[in-house]
Amino acid sequence: MAVRSGLWPAFLGIVLAAWLRGSGAQQSATVANPVPGSNPDLLPHFLVEPEDVYIVKNKPVLLVCKAMPATQIFFKCNGEWVRQVDHVIERSMDGSSGLPAMEVRINVSRQQVEKVFGLEEYWCQCVAWSSSGTTKSQKAYIRIAYLRKNFEQEPLAKEVSLEQGIVLPCRPPEGIPPAEVEWLRNEDLVDPSLDPNVYITREHSLVVRQARLADTANYTCVAKNIVARRRSASAAVIVYVDGSWSPWSKWSACGLDCTHWRSRECSDPAPRNGGEECRGTDLDTRNCTSDLCVHTASGPEDVALYVGLVAVAVCLLLLLLVLILVYCRKKEGLDSDVADSSILTSGFQPVSIKPSKADNPHLLTIQPDLSTTTTTYQGSLCPRQDGPSPKFQLTNGHLLSPLGGGRHTLHHSSPTSEAEDFVSRLSTQNYFRSLPRGSSNMAYGTFNFLGGRLMIPNTGISLLIPPDAIPRGKIYEIYLTLHKPEDVRLPLAGCQTLLSPIVSCGPPGVLLTRPVILAMDHCGEPSPESWSLHLKKQSCEGSWEDVLHLGEEAPSHLYYCQLEAGACYVFTEQLGRFALVGEALSVAAAKRLKLLLFAPVACTSLEYNIRVYCLHDTHDALKEVVQLEKQLGGQLIQEPRILHFKDSYHNLRLSIHDVPSSLWKSKLLVSYQEIPFYHIWNGTQQYLHCTFTLERVSPSTSDLACKVWVWQVEGDGQSFNINFNITKDTRFAELLALESEGGLPALVGPSAFKIPFLIRQKIITSLDPPCSRGADWRTLAQKLHLDRWVGDGQGGAVKATCSPAWVERMVGERWTRHTLGPVPQPPAAGASPWLSEGRPCPWVV
Numbered sequence: 001m002a003v004r005s006g007l008w009p010a011f012l013g014i015v016l017a018a019w020l021r022g023s024g025a026q027q028s029a030t031v032a033n034p035v036p037g038s039n040p041d042l043l044p045h046f047l048v049e050p051e052d053v054y055i056v057k058n059k060p061v062l063l064v065c066k067a068m069p070a071t072q073i074f075f076k077c078n079g080e081w082v083r084q085v086d087h088v089i090e091r092s093m094d095g096s097s098g099l100p101a102m103e104v105r106i107n108v109s110r111q112q113v114e115k116v117f118g119l120e121e122y123w124c125q126c127v128a129w130s131s132s133g134t135t136k137s138q139k140a141y142i143r144i145a146y147l148r149k150n151f152e153q154e155p156l157a158k159e160v161s162l163e164q165g166i167v168l169p170c171r172p173p174e175g176i177p178p179a180e181v182e183w184l185r186n187e188d189l190v191d192p193s194l195d196p197n198v199y200i201t202r203e204h205s206l207v208v209r210q211a212r213l214a215d216t217a218n219y220t221c222v223a224k225n226i227v228a229r230r231r232s233a234s235a236a237v238i239v240y241v242d243g244s245w246s247p248w249s250k251w252s253a254c255g256l257d258c259t260h261w262r263s264r265e266c267s268d269p270a271p272r273n274g275g276e277e278c279r280g281t282d283l284d285t286r287n288c289t290s291d292l293c294v295h296t297a298s299g300p301e302d303v304a305l306y307v308g309l310v311a312v313a314v315c316l317l318l319l320l321l322v323l324i325l326v327y328c329r330k331k332e333g334l335d336s337d338v339a340d341s342s343i344l345t346s347g348f349q350p351v352s353i354k355p356s357k358a359d360n361p362h363l364l365t366i367q368p369d370l371s372t373t374t375t376t377y378q379g380s381l382c383p384r385q386d387g388p389s390p391k392f393q394l395t396n397g398h399l400l401s402p403l404g405g406g407r408h409t410l411h412h413s414s415p416t417s418e419a420e421d422f423v424s425r426l427s428t429q430n431y432f433r434s435l436p437r438g439s440s441n442m443a444y445g446t447f448n449f450l451g452g453r454l455m456i457p458n459t460g461i462s463l464l465i466p467p468d469a470i471p472r473g474k475i476y477e478i479y480l481t482l483h484k485p486e487d488v489r490l491p492l493a494g495c496q497t498l499l500s501p502i503v504s505c506g507p508p509g510v511l512l513t514r515p516v517i518l519a520m521d522h523c524g525e526p527s528p529e530s531w532s533l534h535l536k537k538q539s540c541e542g543s544w545e546d547v548l549h550l551g552e553e554a555p556s557h558l559y560y561c562q563l564e565a566g567a568c569y570v571f572t573e574q575l576g577r578f579a580l581v582g583e584a585l586s587v588a589a590a591k592r593l594k595l596l597l598f599a600p601v602a603c604t605s606l607e608y609n610i611r612v613y614c615l616h617d618t619h620d621a622l623k624e625v626v627q628l629e630k631q632l633g634g635q636l637i638q639e640p641r642i643l644h645f646k647d648s649y650h651n652l653r654l655s656i657h658d659v660p661s662s663l664w665k666s667k668l669l670v671s672y673q674e675i676p677f678y679h680i681w682n683g684t685q686q687y688l689h690c691t692f693t694l695e696r697v698s699p700s701t702s703d704l705a706c707k708v709w710v711w712q713v714e715g716d717g718q719s720f721n722i723n724f725n726i727t728k729d730t731r732f733a734e735l736l737a738l739e740s741e742g743g744l745p746a747l748v749g750p751s752a753f754k755i756p757f758l759i760r761q762k763i764i765t766s767l768d769p770p771c772s773r774g775a776d777w778r779t780l781a782q783k784l785h786l787d788r789w790v791g792d793g794q795g796g797a798v799k800a801t802c803s804p805a806w807v808e809r810m811v812g813e814r815w816t817r818h819t820l821g822p823v824p825q826p827p828a829a830g831a832s833p834w835l836s837e838g839r840p841c842p843w844v845v
Helices: 010-022 110-114 300-338 341-345 417-426 619-632 677-681 757-767 777-784 806-811
Strands: 031-034 045-048 053-056 061-068 072-077 088-093 100-108 122-130 133-136 140-147 158-161 166-168 180-185 198-200 206-208 217-224 229-231 235-240 259-263 283-287 348-352 365-368 374-378 407-411 442-447 452-456 461-465 476-483 496-498 502-506 516-521 531-538 544-549 559-563 567-572 577-584 590-600 607-616 634-636 641-646 652-657 664-666 673-675 689-696 703-712 717-725 746-748 788-791 797-800
Touching: 053 061, 061 072, 061 122, 061 140, 072 100, 100 122, 110 140, 158 166, 166 235, 442 452, 442 746, 452 476, 461 476, 502 516, 516 577, 516 619, 531 559, 544 559, 567 577, 590 619, 590 677, 590 717, 607 619, 607 652, 607 703, 619 634, 641 703, 641 717, 652 689, 673 689, 689 703
Parallel strands: 053 140, 158 235
Antiparallel strands: 031 133, 045 061, 061 100, 072 122, 088 100, 122 133, 122 140, 166 206, 180 217, 198 206, 217 229, 217 235, 259 283, 348 365, 374 407, 442 476, 452 461, 452 746, 461 516, 476 502, 496 577, 502 577, 516 567, 531 544, 531 577, 559 567, 590 607, 590 634, 590 641, 607 689, 652 673, 652 703, 664 689, 703 717, 788 797
């Protein structure tokens, strides 16, 4: 029966006091102290003694003592007696001997152990009494268990040649009790008892005596004790094989040119896993020394052969000359329209803006302004550095000739037939002469005060030039360029990442009287709590500057950016090179990645490659990959998916599963492939992808069914179920057919804007006057929840719309995002915010 209290017999009190006075140093083993003259057989002996134990987290530990014969048992911890009320006592009688037995239990908490300072450890022992004396148990040490997080030494990635030794060191984190170490190979436990080629040293290093191709894997050191289990960073070990030449083949028969040859292959063995290719040539040619090699040109067959070869060469040469002449004439015709640099400032004033013919409602009648002669432009013209190599310099263009620094004089054209001829050509249905430069990532156009639009097809990038943004009397050749990230050095620091393409519009330094609108895609998931977004612009000196912090705009800023779910619109009067950069404020910041699976259209060998691309969810990135795959002969085999990639420093993993072994064999040597976090996060690397190589068991195999997994460690993931016929299934090919965006890369005048001029005027007229019922610009902005800064007429600021989507919602038709003009500046204090010149909504152009 368990009791928590009792009376101490008097004689045991005397014995206890005597024992306390005579006890010396504590012993770690059982010690008996008999009473003089007593029977030593009746001294207590322990049936159960306390044992060493560890406290895990905050759970108390239980110590147990049991002795016989015993009339009392008490615990002493670190030299102090444990209180009687803290003991749980059970008394019993031994059935065979009739001697009294006693069992005592106590709990020890973490707080009790932590009170002991210094180098001394916390210990407890039992003391048992009987009529013949006392006996002390062994000491039990109580320790707080832990396992630190960081390994003292982690394994590192290695590349070793075949049959070379491998040593992967591992020093586990500090812990109590000391951690046990085990190794994983591609998440499978390494058991040295099953593989004599592998063993683990006392220092926990993994040793592979002779590297085999099967040893290519990701190795992880695992440390564990009773508290926790820790994993080191995985170390990729690649066992490569350098290529070696096969024996030379036999010499071929002697040919017509009195030579023969022999060949060899780099296949003994072939290079594997990045091993070096064979050095030297695979073909050896020598002159024949045999008497059988005697050829003359005296026979009629040889004469006919040589005559035919000469005739073919002459025909090819003549064809080449004809093509060169045709090309030169076409080039002269293209450049003749803009051969005079004076068109930069040729003046034009509209006399009437009305249809001139019933069958051509967009044709405008434009008369030249012959009253102006010279315009002085003061400022600096940045050198143009925006074209792909070879660079298109301003000094080679037709609009700006080399000028001195500081002050420039641009001359208007004189009243000659050339100006009238240019006006007549400008007044055609297209209103421009595009200047193609042979690149799919550039667009050129010639614009005047009527405005227009430039667009790089299939990239989501465009430049809208509102009417009157270019001063009347001037004509500019405007260009728009999409840059590859590797061609432009954009410095990124800390958690910054590139969210948009790098785009240039120019030439820089030209005079604009209203902002133009640069539209481009972005791949961020904008959230004020997760992102700090910045618009960067490259200066004339080449350095990048933050010109706008989104969300902290002021009405006086020279730049403005309207951010939508997948696109941003930059309003600026200063042309140049721009990029949208995001800085993560928390691990919740995410970028949208588009996942694309490509495979060959035609498979002529047993091997079949599946390429998984991980690219920014922007049109320009998609265009680059589609064009690359067309060159490689690839086709889309699954519908694209979106993955949200977070700023968690975790890599992206890709794996393939459920490949039918009876039909296909995977050549992947590891369980998964990885794309490092920083390769994706900085946003400057193109064509990031992994390739899974499968091998058909038979050439007749055409059906493929498997799964491809793509996931970020501790983050978002996507799964692709592949089930198609590799020889005739093309059902996904049309998903990535590049669409034609408007057909023309440049449009000038009214044809560039989807809302006709008269409808725009009616919208402005109906919403300009303030209305008591709220049918005005301000109410429209509030209803659409599209708010930005605008003057309130009292020198302060209120919010109003600036989104390119509001007219689409109001008019109810689907139109492109390029139909809005610049954001107006707030009116001066005391002015009405409802006038056309200071409307709180974007200009409808």
